[in-house]
Amino acid sequence: MATIKDVAKKAGVSIATVSRVINKSPQASKAAITSVEEAMKSLGYRPNANARALVSRKTNTIGVLVSDVSDPFFGSLLKAVDKVARQNNKHLLIGNGDYDANTEREAIEFLINSCSESLVLHSKALPDKELIALAKEAPGLVLINRYIPEIAKRCIFFDNLKGAYIATEFLIRNGHKHIAYINSDNNIDDAYDRKAGYINALKDNGLPTPDNYIIAAQATDQGGKEAMIRLLSTQHRITAVVAYNDSMAAGALLALEDSNIAVPDEISVIGFDNGLISRYVRPKLTTINYPIQIMAEQAAQLSLELIKNSDYSAINNSFVPTLVIRGSVSHKSG
Numbered sequence: 001m002a003t004i005k006d007v008a009k010k011a012g013v014s015i016a017t018v019s020r021v022i023n024k025s026p027q028a029s030k031a032a033i034t035s036v037e038e039a040m041k042s043l044g045y046r047p048n049a050n051a052r053a054l055v056s057r058k059t060n061t062i063g064v065l066v067s068d069v070s071d072p073f074f075g076s077l078l079k080a081v082d083k084v085a086r087q088n089n090k091h092l093l094i095g096n097g098d099y100d101a102n103t104e105r106e107a108i109e110f111l112i113n114s115c116s117e118s119l120v121l122h123s124k125a126l127p128d129k130e131l132i133a134l135a136k137e138a139p140g141l142v143l144i145n146r147y148i149p150e151i152a153k154r155c156i157f158f159d160n161l162k163g164a165y166i167a168t169e170f171l172i173r174n175g176h177k178h179i180a181y182i183n184s185d186n187n188i189d190d191a192y193d194r195k196a197g198y199i200n201a202l203k204d205n206g207l208p209t210p211d212n213y214i215i216a217a218q219a220t221d222q223g224g225k226e227a228m229i230r231l232l233s234t235q236h237r238i239t240a241v242v243a244y245n246d247s248m249a250a251g252a253l254l255a256l257e258d259s260n261i262a263v264p265d266e267i268s269v270i271g272f273d274n275g276l277i278s279r280y281v282r283p284k285l286t287t288i289n290y291p292i293q294i295m296a297e298q299a300a301q302l303s304l305e306l307i308k309n310s311d312y313s314a315i316n317n318s319f320v321p322t323l324v325i326r327g328s329v330s331h332k333s334g
Contacts, residue, residue, distance in 0.1 A: 002043035002044060002045040003045075004018050004045070006043055007036060007040055007043060010039040010042065011032075011039035013035065014112065014133075014134070014137060015109055015112070015113055016113070017032050018036050021036040021037065022036075022047045060091060061090060061093045061114065061115070061118070062081060062084075062085045062090050062091070062092055062093070062116060062118040062119075062300060063093045063095065063108075063111030063112070063114065063119045064092055064094050064095070064119075064122075065095045065096075065108060065111065065121040065122055066078065067096075067097050067098065068098065068099070069094065069096045071219075071247075072275055072276060073245070073273055073275060073290075073292060076275070076292050076293055077122065077144070077292050078092065080293040080294075080295075080297045080300070081297070081299070083297060084297050084301055090118070093111055093116050095107030095110055099124055099125055099186050099188060100125050101126055103125075104123050105126060108121065108123075112137075117138075117307050118300070118303040118304055118307060119138055119140055119141040119303060120142050120296070120299045120303055121144065122143075122146075123143060124146070124190070125187075128148045128150070131148060131151070132148060132150050132151055135151045135154055139307055139310055140303045140306050140307040141303070142154050142155070142156065142300075142303040144157075144296060145157060145158055145190070145292075145295070152317065153313050153314070153317070154302075155317055156295050156296075156299040156317055157317065157318055157319070158290060158291075158295065158319045158320075159318070159319070159321060160190050160197065160321075161194065161196050162320065163194065163272060164194040164195070164196070164288075165197035165201045166197075166288060167197075167198075167242050167288050167323070168197065168201035168242050169204075169205070170286075170325075170329065171242070171268060171329065172201065172205050172207070174240075174268070174329060174332060175332035176268065178213075178236070178237045178238050179202065179238075179241070179242060180238045180242070181198045181213065181214045181242045181243075182216075182241060182242070182252060183195050183216045183244050184218075184223075184244040184245070185217055185219070191216075191244065194244055194272065195214065212234055212236065213236065215231055219244055219247065219248060220248070221247045221250045221251035222251055223247075223251060224247060224249060224250065225251035225254050225255045226251070226255075227248065227251075228251065228256060229255050229259075232255070232256075239267060239332050240269070240329070241267060241268070242270050243269065243271050243272060244272060245271060245275070246272065246278045246287055247275070248271070249269050249270070249287070249328075250281045250285070252269055253285075256269070263283060263328055264327065264328050268286075268329040268330055268332070269285070269286075269328045270286045270288075271286070271288070271328075273287065273289075274289040274290060281328075283326065283327035284326035284327045284328065285326055285327075286323070286324065286328045287323075288324070291319055294319070298314060
């Protein structure tokens, strides 16, 4: 027996779109109506009460997609969205995307099918085109840490490139000329942008950008430790390291400690995110502040407002990085 999921697949649309067609929703486009009706006829599908209820049913939930529920960064994001949810008598429904397009797609389908009107998505793997289409179907959809021009007012985003540029330039201003970069091996724009910020800062200051000064690894403390060990094994002269995030920076600090290399006297280290770990490693970590709590609160509030008024616009969608100076960077003379 054919299901609503089978119809959606054959018609090339989401389950929510099929439900809108079944319910004769004015939000369903003519093209969607035609393709869904043809798919239902071809499959012999007869809509049941559950399918008809999908659009009309509402729940007091905010659906949130994160990329890795085990990452403290996303814990901060979820806590901030939950704060707004509680203020509005709602609860969270959480999906994990794991930086994978199919996993993200399935998680978003689950959130939509669970009747979450509000959606805050940290989507890194789905293409722009697919997210634009989803935004047309879900009035309360908001993207966080991503910018798509066609749905700009639905995006709460951060300048990752500038953040890495600021971090690298700070090291250069402190006399460092041999600066390595530990990057995430995730195939996402954050990794590309932060690497580009590092390279741009070196170029703008007349410094070389050798590939063997850049190592990619898992964006965890263990990944940072392994990357730092690989950098040390090259025996290149390194006086400073920029890390993709604070967890990787913490792992780099551990590798340096195990190698009896003093931080910051021999090698300086700078992180990214200003997460909780940055204040508890030794030395305390100089890092780039990423205001994820404020961004997530704003994304949740924007999502709730868009449901009431599709023309609503946030006061500020773009957030800029700032440097947090602690004890892991020293001046290098000569």
